[in-house]
Amino acid sequence: MLLNAFEKRLVTGCLRRIVQRRLDATRLLKLGGPVDGGTVLEIGCGRGFGVEAALDIFGAKQVHAFDDDREMVGLAQRELTKRGLMGGAFAPRIWHGSVHQIQAPSGEYDAVFDYQVLHHVTDWRGALEEIARVMKPGATLYLVESLRAFVEHPLWGRWMNHPTEDRFTDIMLLEELNRQGFTVQAQRGWGKQLLWLVASRN
Template sequence: MLTVDFKHFPLKDGDRLLDLGCGEGRHAINAYIAGNIDVFAVDLNPSDLAIAQQRQQPFAEKSNAKSFHLQCADALKLPFPDHCFDKIICSEVLEHLPDYQGALTEIQRILKPGGTLAISVPRAWPEKICWKLSSAYHQVEGGHLRIFNSQTLNREIEQFGFKRYQRHWAHALHSPFWWLKCALWNQQEQSRLIRGYHKLLVWDLMQKPWLTQTLEKLLNPIMGKSVVMYYHTEDTV
């Protein structure tokens, strides 16, 4: 399930892309498959990185035109030199970080002049419903530390020298799923409703039927669970 839409974030041959907070590698692997680029993916969770490595293996190629690298790293202390990436994805990460502005500082440091950045965070009002329905939802280890107002976050990001060129919302069908999970937090494993909804989401992901795909596109501006914003930098350092 991709949050970043590569139609708004086109890849060029020879790009160096960083997936910051890659999790199990959904964006990094899709970017590697899509183009002749060098993909770097970092996360603090070794088990997620192991899953990402396993999932990438069927697509691995012996090619000088592309490469795939995984590394355990802290978003506040990235092990990369200044201005070394053409593109950076930071999807559903900032809400987990105590010092998210520190991560933005690092992104600013390692992104090349003229580079592009894609950032997504949970949308405010669907997230607020989750918080109201379940305190455990955001109090678990590694949970969400804050609810972002996208306009305020955009202004903060632009203060780092980025300029937004596109915005959209994603995963509208996932909002009710998470509301159900939060409302039935202590009965999730036993809930037939949650299991049934999860099967629907998996079916939608795998089969991409016209009905649910169209419904989600129509609902995304209204109740999309994530807001996705795209930026470019100035051409000079």
Template sequence: MLMNKVETALVNSPPRRWLQRFYETQVLLRFGGRVLPGARALEIGCGSGYGSQLVLERFGAARVDAVDLDRAMIERAGRRLARYGDRVRLAHGSATDLRAALDADDGGYDAVFDFGIVHHIPDWPAAIAEVARVLAPGGRFYFEEVTAHALARPIYQRLFDHPTGNRFTAERFLVELAQHGLVVLGSVTRIRGDYLLGVAAKPVPDSE
């Protein structure tokens, strides 16, 4: 589900950028660390590309693929990330079908990043299933999310457009990760459960 104009302006504002760089990134690095040298990463719902920039600069990814439903945001991301050349690949498409959007193979990414996009997806469990599918064994899923508690607040309902059915609490989100075999390394909730930040890993199978 695309963001409305109010939310688009908010997520591209300097305060949001500051929060993402100096708070959220620090929390995620504390739980999951930087990615391995040479790592290939994916950002779902990349928007104007600021998250992908952080994935390259702060998390240390060698390459980033990024997908978004909004073609205008893909164009903005292309301008922001042009300086990184072929280290970045952008695609229009859905996080629930990464094979169609990016021809993403099973286990093709060392890290997947979600900077507040899964709560916009009507079939959000399908997006989690895709994250688990494309993560390589040992890979990590870095997530920052808005929960049902926040979405039920009057200010959210007045200003923003979100799916209304089957929204998740922080606890429900973490359970869904476990159902797809992802092991939470650390997570934190803020403002009475409104926001969830954390990192989960895809286990490496035991050797025969």
């Protein structure tokens, strides 16, 4: 589901870059360690701050990323060009596409990053299956998500546009990851609202 104007402003603003690098990426790095040289995928890349973090915080060699919103794809390409990251043999590849049908062969990636995308997806279980498909055995999933209590919160929940049916709690997400053959390595929550998690694909 595409973002409303308020959330789009939030995730494309400079503050989002600071939060994503200093809080989300730093915490995921502590939980799961670096990627060190692999090819990684970011789903729902927004303005591209996660692509930059995959390269300079996690040490990925190459990053592929996509977003369902064409405007986001354009913003990410501009942002990464501005930061001098779009040149050379290992330049990031950014495309328009959906997590329901990832344009990549099975077993392609050493790691996948999900920064706040799955809770926007109606069939989040199907999305996880598709993510698992493109990961190598042993690859790492780095995930930051808003949980049901956040999406349904009477204050901040109503400012944003999310699917309302079948939103996941931390337990539901952990159970589904387990069912789909992931092993959770480490996690950290902010109450029942937000979850940072690292898991490996068996």
